[in-house]
Amino acid sequence: MRHLISIEDLNKDDIIRILNKSEEFEDVALGKRRSRILEGKILANLFFEPSTRTRMSFETAMKKLGGEVINVSAQEASSIAKGETLADTIKVVSNYCDAIVIRHPLEGAARFASEHSRVPVINAGDGAGQHPTQTLLDLYTIKKEIGRIDGLKIALVGDLKYSRTIHSLIKALTLFETKIYLVSPPVLELPKEFLEELGGDIEKAELDQIVGDVDVIYVTRIQKERFLDEEEYRKVTGSYKITLETVKKMKESAIILHPLPRVDEIAVEVDYTKQAKYFKQAFYGVPVRMAILTEVML
Amino acid sequence: MRHLISIEDLNKDDIIRILNKSEEFEDVALGKRRSRILEGKILANLFFEPSTRTRMSFETAMKKLGGEVINVSAQEASSIAKGETLADTIKVVSNYCDAIVIRHPLEGAARFASEHSRVPVINAGDGAGQHPTQTLLDLYTIKKEIGRIDGLKIALVGDLKYSRTIHSLIKALTLFETKIYLVSPPVLELPKEFLEELGGDIEKAELDQIVGDVDVIYVTRIQKERFLDEEEYRKVTGSYKITLETVKKMKESAIILHPLPRVDEIAVEVDYTKQAKYFKQAFYGVPVRMAILTEVML
Amino acid sequence: MRHLISIEDLNKDDIIRILNKSEEFEDVALGKRRSRILEGKILANLFFEPSTRTRMSFETAMKKLGGEVINVSAQEASSIAKGETLADTIKVVSNYCDAIVIRHPLEGAARFASEHSRVPVINAGDGAGQHPTQTLLDLYTIKKEIGRIDGLKIALVGDLKYSRTIHSLIKALTLFETKIYLVSPPVLELPKEFLEELGGDIEKAELDQIVGDVDVIYVTRIQKERFLDEEEYRKVTGSYKITLETVKKMKESAIILHPLPRVDEIAVEVDYTKQAKYFKQAFYGVPVRMAILTEVML
Numbered sequence: 038m039r040h041l042i043s044i045e046d047l048n049k050d051d052i053i054r055i056l057n058k059s060e061e062f063e064d065v066a067l068g069k070r071r072s073r074i075l076e077g078k079i080l081a082n083l084f085f086e087p088s089t090r091t092r093m094s095f096e097t098a099m100k101k102l103g104g105e106v107i108n109v110s111a112q113e114a115s116s117i118a119k120g121e122t123l124a125d126t127i128k129v130v131s132n133y134c135d136a137i138v139i140r141h142p143l144e145g146a147a148r149f150a151s152e153h154s155r156v157p158v159i160n161a162g163d164g165a166g167q168h169p170t171q172t173l174l175d176l177y178t179i180k181k182e183i184g185r186i187d188g189l190k191i192a193l194v195g196d197l198k199y200s201r202t203i204h205s206l207i208k209a210l211t212l213f214e215t216k217i218y219l220v221s222p223p224v225l226e227l228p229k230e231f232l233e234e235l236g237g238d239i240e241k242a243e244l245d246q247i248v249g250d251v252d253v254i255y256v257t258r259i260q261k262e263r264f265l266d267e268e269e270y271r272k273v274t275g276s277y278k279i280t281l282e283t284v285k286k287m288k289e290s291a292i293i294l295h296p297l298p299r300v301d302e303i304a305v306e307v308d309y310t311k312q313a314k315y316f317k318q319a320f321y322g323v324p325v326r327m328a329i330l331t332e333v334m335l
Numbered sequence: 336m337r338h339l340i341s342i343e344d345l346n347k348d349d350i351i352r353i354l355n356k357s358e359e360f361e362d363v364a365l366g367k368r369r370s371r372i373l374e375g376k377i378l379a380n381l382f383f384e385p386s387t388r389t390r391m392s393f394e395t396a397m398k399k400l401g402g403e404v405i406n407v408s409a410q411e412a413s414s415i416a417k418g419e420t421l422a423d424t425i426k427v428v429s430n431y432c433d434a435i436v437i438r439h440p441l442e443g444a445a446r447f448a449s450e451h452s453r454v455p456v457i458n459a460g461d462g463a464g465q466h467p468t469q470t471l472l473d474l475y476t477i478k479k480e481i482g483r484i485d486g487l488k489i490a491l492v493g494d495l496k497y498s499r500t501i502h503s504l505i506k507a508l509t510l511f512e513t514k515i516y517l518v519s520p521p522v523l524e525l526p527k528e529f530l531e532e533l534g535g536d537i538e539k540a541e542l543d544q545i546v547g548d549v550d551v552i553y554v555t556r557i558q559k560e561r562f563l564d565e566e567e568y569r570k571v572t573g574s575y576k577i578t579l580e581t582v583k584k585m586k587e588s589a590i591i592l593h594p595l596p597r598v599d600e601i602a603v604e605v606d607y608t609k610q611a612k613y614f615k616q617a618f619y620g621v622p623v624r625m626a627i628l629t630e631v632m633l
Numbered sequence: 634m635r636h637l638i639s640i641e642d643l644n645k646d647d648i649i650r651i652l653n654k655s656e657e658f659e660d661v662a663l664g665k666r667r668s669r670i671l672e673g674k675i676l677a678n679l680f681f682e683p684s685t686r687t688r689m690s691f692e693t694a695m696k697k698l699g700g701e702v703i704n705v706s707a708q709e710a711s712s713i714a715k716g717e718t719l720a721d722t723i724k725v726v727s728n729y730c731d732a733i734v735i736r737h738p739l740e741g742a743a744r745f746a747s748e749h750s751r752v753p754v755i756n757a758g759d760g761a762g763q764h765p766t767q768t769l770l771d772l773y774t775i776k777k778e779i780g781r782i783d784g785l786k787i788a789l790v791g792d793l794k795y796s797r798t799i800h801s802l803i804k805a806l807t808l809f810e811t812k813i814y815l816v817s818p819p820v821l822e823l824p825k826e827f828l829e830e831l832g833g834d835i836e837k838a839e840l841d842q843i844v845g846d847v848d849v850i851y852v853t854r855i856q857k858e859r860f861l862d863e864e865e866y867r868k869v870t871g872s873y874k875i876t877l878e879t880v881k882k883m884k885e886s887a888i889i890l891h892p893l894p895r896v897d898e899i900a901v902e903v904d905y906t907k908q909a910k911y912f913k914q915a916f917y918g919v920p921v922r923m924a925i926l927t928e929v930m931l
Binding site for chain 3: 366369385387388391392394395398399406408410595596597598603614617618620621
């Protein structure tokens with residue numbers, strides 16, 4: 038049985054296989070082709086904290102492949118959690134489905150769940166831990182929109198300290214031949230220990246220095262709660278905001294990504310430029326999750 | 336792409352076409368005939384405020400036509416709304432479905448959503464604004480139960496000031512050859528500006544004067560919150576209550592409608608008379624929504 | 634039209650028929666065989682209080698038979714309940730589905746609902762009342778795991794006073810040739826009136842006396858709230874806990890059941906013994922509910 042708990046469970050070949058498979062499902066995601074490949078299968082969405090976007094994306098992927106979905110809301114899940122251990126919950130729930138997508142506030146919860154489950158478990162985010170399907174859709178977006186991942190220059194912008202999305206993505210990018218620029222306020226830098234473990238071609242930079250040279254700008258949300266005072270927050274975030282000015286300095290072929298939701302990190306006017314690919318990135322979650330669902334269930 | 340935002344977007348021919356289409360789907364709604372006409376399609380129910388009846392009615396319409404539904408609860412939706420703009424939410428959600436049904440507390444929200452959506456948007460009520468699918472099912476109920484809409488005398492009873500249902504319905508009725516009686520307490524009269532804009536044959540009346548003459552009595556809920564004091568509320572509502580006495584004065588062929596839920600406006604004993612059609616009206620929501628879903632998605 | 638409100642609505646032949654039917658559906662529940670026998674049918678899960686396990690089990694049963702499910706959450710249901718009577722809710726909801734599963738905090742609510750419904754109603758627990766589908770799955774587990782029900786010795790352990798599950802089960806067991814032992818703290822004994830109404834071979838016992846002789850130990854949760862003080866609670870529950878020591882004294886062929894969730898009544902180490910059948914019991918809910926759904930809808 039195959040689980041998908043961490044992006045580190047996959048090697049470069051696994052990732053490439055999943056990205057290729059995703060491409061095959063894109064027509065189905067777009068409604069141009071029908072598939073009933075998961076007919077008779079049931080996916081349980083077990084969300085111990087809300088993440089409506091991720092849940093919807095898995096749900097539409099499953100349903101467009103002819104499968105069925107049972108949702109357990111954050112509210113229901115928290116009421117279950119009060120009454121029994123996670124191990125017991127997983128043992129019971131895995132009787133009622135063919136795979137479990139789990140979202141949990143605690144790091145390690147998805148791995149633990151997989152050890153007690155009769156069916157494959159997919160991690161949809163566990164605390165500060167992993168969110169491997171987000172990473173796969175990020176990679177897929179880059180590959181689809183630029184044509185390759187190897188050889189690209191990629192700027193990671195914003196909160197590099199706390200963002201689970203960034204941590205998973207950077208690990209995956211180091212499997213490819215990429216040049217990575219880290220662009221963040223000093224208080225939100227990638228943790229030193231994390232950086233030391235990584236191989237790959239990685240360096241710190243200012244956005245202004247590299248904006249005209251990079252192929253991908255990956256922006257993340259900077260949360261107000263990370264700052265001691267609101268003025269500091271406003272000052273800091275201002276200088277990492279992507280505006281029309283930023284876009285003008287970018288290469289024609291470069292793209293801007295964001296895991297969404299965004300607050301102020303990207304000006305709304307940017308949405309209408311051809312570099313803006315973050316809504317398309319949200320769409321790509323569907324074919325990528327189709328590929329993942331078929332990987333674990335078939 | 337077709338949206339359904341306001342009943343005023345439809346002319347008389349559009350309405351008649353939808354009502355005829357609804358009739359074709361009635362067998363499917365009743366389970367006498369199978370259809371998979373929406374197989375492979377996904378409807379997103381995006382409810383920023385709860386409306387379980389409307390949601391269930393769309394959900395059963397979609398599923399009985401072979402389609403699938405993704406629900407976003409009021410709780411989830413309000414948590415999304417805290418984190419991003421409605422425009423962003425719609426841009427993302429419209430990646431995950433083939434149509435969106437939206438319910439929102441603010442007037443104009445549905446129209447705004449349609450401007451940012453990649454897929455058709457159906458308004459299921461936006462604040463004091465519109466609820467066009469309710470109006471279509473009201474018209475359908477009249478047509479099915481009496482055989483026509485033109486030529487009928489229709490009494491609108493209760494809260495004519497705040498009821499979104501009444502405002503949409505009255506606009507649609509003026510497209511037909513109907514005589515409309517407005518029956519309401521003075522504090523809940525149809526707003527003067529609203530009345531002046533309307534064409535058609537409309538006049539104020541007391542229920543007693545017209546009860547034996549009308550073909551349809553359409554009753555709406557009078558909400559306690561509209562009154563300054565509870566005694567006033569009780570005095571007023573008492574005189575607009577439909578009882579067995581009221582029914583005895585009605586024509587044999589006349590019908591009583593109500594958008595539900597009812598509180599005290601219609602006595603429970605009335606349920607067992609043949610004039611009572613409000614539960615059947617709830618059922619008619621299914622074939623009418625089937626017609627609407629196929630209109631916008633096929 | 635057939636409802637399932639109380640286990641007492643069924644005679645022994647009915648029960649045996651449903652258990653045999655459940656066996657036929659086990660392959661479908663396990664995913665070894667496909668069925669679309671309920672295609673085109675819609676089940677409404679109307680839960681006025683949360684019971685995620687029961688809801689999921691009905692949902693997977695319905696979906697694995699090709700049917701569709703509309704869920705009404707406890708939160709939605711309670712908001713509906715504030716606005717209208719249960720009779721009105723049932724009259725409306727039964728327009729939108731082919732059967733209703735109802736869970737309600739008040740005893741008698743399921744019977745009342747069945748009197749106002751246009752479609753079959755299945756009771757999934759009404760207050761201190763009944764939970765007949767739990768009883769059927771309990772019986773099915775015994776029959777499957779031991780091979781028969783007649784002739785068995787069965788110990789009911791824990792809260793025999795308040796447990797709805799126990800009350801339904803004991804009534805069903807007296808239809809078979811069983812010997813029943815009642816094992817409980819004095820404050821949680823089966824109510825005298827209840828005991829006097831029952832026929833059958835029933836006696837009180839201490840767990841130690843009968844543990845080596847019984848075929849089934851059915852354990853229920855002892856709730857802290859039943860005791861005036863926490864020390865009393867801890868003292869009492871300790872002596873009814875199933876541990877590895879208990880299992881060692883049991884017959885090789887005997888089984889341990891529990892309706893779940895468990896807190897402390899069964900030590901986690903017991904899970905790995907072959908007597909532990911409570912998670913399998915949870916699985917058996919699926920084929921049994923498949924049998925019940927087809928009984929009422931086809």
